[in-house]
Amino acid sequence: MQHKLLALVLALGVALPAPALAAMVDKPIVWNARRKALTEQYARTHYGRAFTTITPRAVVVHWTADDKMASAWNWFNREASPRGMAQVASHFIVDRDGTIYRLTPETRLNPHAIGYNWCAIGIENVGGKGGREDLTQAQLKADAWLIRHLHKQFPTIRIVFGHYQQDQARSTGLYKELVPGYHSVKHDPGPKFMQGLKELLQGEGVTVLEP
Ligand SMILES: [Zn+2]
Numbered sequence: 001m002q003h004k005l006l007a008l009v010l011a012l013g014v015a016l017p018a019p020a021l022a023a024m025v026d027k028p029i030v031w032n033a034r035r036k037a038l039t040e041q042y043a044r045t046h047y048g049r050a051f052t053t054i055t056p057r058a059v060v061v062h063w064t065a066d067d068k069m070a071s072a073w074n075w076f077n078r079e080a081s082p083r084g085m086a087q088v089a090s091h092f093i094v095d096r097d098g099t100i101y102r103l104t105p106e107t108r109l110n111p112h113a114i115g116y117n118w119c120a121i122g123i124e125n126v127g128g129k130g131g132r133e134d135l136t137q138a139q140l141k142a143d144a145w146l147i148r149h150l151h152k153q154f155p156t157i158r159i160v161f162g163h164y165q166q167d168q169a170r171s172t173g174l175y176k177e178l179v180p181g182y183h184s185v186k187h188d189p190g191p192k193f194m195q196g197l198k199e200l201l202q203g204e205g206v207t208v209l210e211p
Helices: 002-012 033-047 069-076 137-153 168-172 191-200
Strands: 024-026 058-063 092-094 100-102 120-125 159-162
Touching: 058 137, 058 191, 069 092, 092 137, 100 137, 120 137, 137 191, 159 168, 159 191
Parallel strands: 024 100, 058 120, 058 159, 092 120
Antiparallel strands: 092 100
16 A cells, blocks of 8 residues: 555655654643643743743743653643742643653643743753763754754744753843842753754754854
8 A cells, every 4th residue: 555655646746745844642631620720821921921822033042950851751741830820831842862852832831941931842862970071873864854843833933942042141131030030050951052052953944042
């Protein structure tokens, strides 16, 4: 059957689609009334109005600081934080073999980067345990593929940066935060990975901040 189809495609002179560079798997985390209410509360507190849907303008790249996909997914899958607030989550997790897991719609407000959650899609990469810059080539290629894919879907995305560049990224004008002193120091995903992404995304119409 496969061969017959291939022969037909070739006979018709139709170009075969390029092989997929990355596998994307839907693996949704919980979204229920409590999580929605906590997300609205987060938006009210930090941005001044209740909302749960964003227009993506940036992509923030992270690492999970652990070596297991499941532990990150399970953590993001909690409907509330241990203190009963909005739980952290990113839109995507990229496993060490480059498999991309999609956890929420791209337009969901997910808390993953203070100051940018109102407009930023988060990509987590499994790794970085103990602060080691150990993300894989497969993850680098998958992240670049995913960001290209997202930029096609949302041309409003102009900026890509690593979480550790959160202060540098204020120069983009995208930083918004109403709570004074709400900030934490970040090192993920390290300059080596961001340098690789900057090279792979040259000429793609998005600005990757200088690592
Ligand atoms: Zn991070």
